[in-house]
Amino acid sequence: MATRKKTAAPNRSFKVSDQIQRDLSELIARELKDPRVGMVTLQAVEVTPDYAHAKVYFSLLIGDPDQTQEALNQAAGFLRNGLFKRLHIHTVPTLHFIYDRTTERAADMNALIAKAVASRGPEEG
Numbered sequence: 278m279a280t281r282k283k284t285a286a287p288n289r290s291f292k293v294s295d296q297i298q299r300d301l302s303e304l305i306a307r308e309l310k311d312p313r314v315g316m317v318t319l320q321a322v323e324v325t326p327d328y329a330h331a332k333v334y335f336s337l338l339i340g341d342p343d344q345t346q347e348a349l350n351q352a353a354g355f356l357r358n359g360l361f362k363r364l365h366i367h368t369v370p371t372l373h374f375i376y377d378r379t380t381e382r383a384a385d386m387n388a389l390i391a392k393a394v395a396s397r398g399p400e401e402g
Contacts, residue, residue: 293366294322297331301372304359305349313348315340320377324370331370334377342376349374 298319305317316338323332337345349356353372361369 290324290326293328293364294324294331296364297324297360297370298322298333300360300363301333301356304356308359309352309356311348311352313340313344314352315345317345317349320379328366328368328370331372333372333374335374336377336380342378346374346376 298321301322302319305314305319317340318336318338320334320336322334325331333349335345335349350373353374357369357372360372
């Protein structure tokens with residue numbers, strides 16, 4: 278039975294992270310009125326084991342990453358309050374928004390690969 282207890286906590290943490298991600302997406306889209314926040318997509322939420330803090334990774338379709346990150350972190354208290362009303366957990370974590378550059382890096386990498394392939398020219402058989 279000891280192994281079951283060990284797996285229960287990570288599973289619960291995953292469920293809480295997933296719920297926070299869904300609820301935050303809705304709160305940002307519907308209730309956050311800051312013009313600096315463009316079209317935000319939440320990529321992931323990592324919650325600390327004690328549920329005190331959550332890192333919220335986001336990407337942008339349109340907008341300035343630095344301004345959006347600043348606006349989201351300034352609105353973190355408001356968003357946390359909105360989560361408190363929705364989540365039924367004892368501790369709602371303090372939110373820390375971090376711009377996720379993964380999609381940006383992937384696009385840059387694809388461009389570099391395309392450029393390298395184009396510069397090689399047709400292969401000789």
